[in-house]
Amino acid sequence: MSKMSNKLNNRISLPIYFSLAVFFIFLITVVITGLLFYFARIFGLLNEHIAQDGTLLPVMTLIACTIIGTTISAVTSRKMVKSIRMFIEATDRLASGDFSMRLQLKSPPEFKILSENFNRMAEELGGIEILRTDFVNNFSHEFKTPIVSIKGFAEVLKNDDLTKEEREEYLDIVIEESARLASLASNVLELSKIETQSILTNKGWFNVGEQIRQCVLLLAAKFEKKNLSLNVNIQDYELSGNKELLNQVWLNLLDNAIKFTPEHGEIKVSMEKNEDSIVILFRDNGSGIHPEALPRIFDKFYQQDTSHSTAGNGLGLAIVNKIIHLHEGTIACSSTPSQGTTFTITIPNGL
Template structure:
């Protein structure tokens, strides 16, 4: 508030000073001009004694000199405004490299800094939009092309039963992948459109996580992955369906990147008025360069897109946790594993049912 008030006073003072200087210059030049006219005899004694004539001459001189002085001064001030207008036109035209370098008055310097920050943000959004379109197109095109190709091969009557079944399995797998992508895009659109969490009710989050572990138990058995779940019963106020999606996404992600005979650990502990939930695996890990991007849309560390998934799961998880007033962070050491740590508001610890 004080900073804003100081800014307003500063700008008012700047323009007041400018007007005062213009007025002072006008008066000084007019005075000097009248004095010179008197010295050179242009203004005789009769004219000087006639108050009306002298006033009229002085007024005309002030208007003319004031107009010229104001025009010269305003050109400098309007130059900054024209620079700003040109920069906004370039920005509106899609040139996000446009930058302002206005230093005076101080408020124009602040205007430049805010404009440059806005240009940076818009440039970043444009890059994200382009990446989103490119990745989205790639993720949709790949399974469609695959399905089309194998469907054409299946028209061959000379295929053996084993080959036909193999190709049908691929078509089914690609169809499932396409359906999952469509489902994830819809889920992401839904959670991104939400600013207020709906369907909030207290429920046992520990029990929900245990149920998710059971749902994915078959997947873990196929890879001979062992899981340690140190999960207590805590009551959390939230959207039960959304948080269920979080646990399934994180567990499925851990299974995907954990090698055969690997280990996954899920733990939970009280952290003041929040609960801390940790998902840890001993997979290949994430590189330092990729770590800041793990929650970005369609981002996959495997640029070949050979791994299952479409890079939307963690984006959805991040948004859901934000809607619940919590935080999620990712830590990883290459070749040692990855850890996702979540903090959620907790109502209370429930008594053990054992």
């Protein structure tokens, strides 16, 4: 029964709501005025002379209706005016930066919809503000750290008492930090570029299996350096997409797997083709991701290692996530601490 009444309320539009309100105000005004004249006639306040007067009675009726109607309208409109004032106050607070503000308007139906839309907007703006703050804080940290390091070691290198070995070591650190800074700038620019895209461009058919094999070869030195074993099960499947962007995805996921897999560990890459999509898995037996960190791994600049001691700037997975969504695909991550991580990418094979 309640569901039926809710549906009926939702069907009543704002104009009908106001029309009904005006009708009932008019009806109540007429009824009260009629009762007043009726009781006035009974108690002798309205004599025959006044009743037969063609001018006085209409004027008295008009005055009575005006006073009664205005009083009823003022009382009944207070709720409507109160709702509008609440909305004005809420928008003022929202404009001032208070994104915790919420509205709970229940009637008329349009005001309820307005309230729900306002709350959703406030929630989205609050989320954007948190992301903006996190972005600024993390970017400042990631950008400042290599600059401070370069400055410090550059000052040390001015010392003439350094041995050749020390000088070489410090120069290597300066080069490494410079590369890290350049990588950060490149990733920020790349993320900024793809975030402005809503439509995938430069699409074409290519052999995705061969592309992944080439990415493995590019990172062969890193595999050998950590003595990692590689278990690859990929086929020559054709995929429609942006070859350059997807190349970044495979390189990033492979590089992450190498980074977080201990020496003599194992990395698996597998692929299978479904009726309308291609599924690619990247699995490692590394340190894994903590359950609390798992929902945030695709956030910009987010790193599970809060000490920032691990190489990286927290932009890689954000870029990967955006590229996959541009291809109308999905990316999911499952992980168990100390056991490993699996990234599953699903991309439609007929864009």
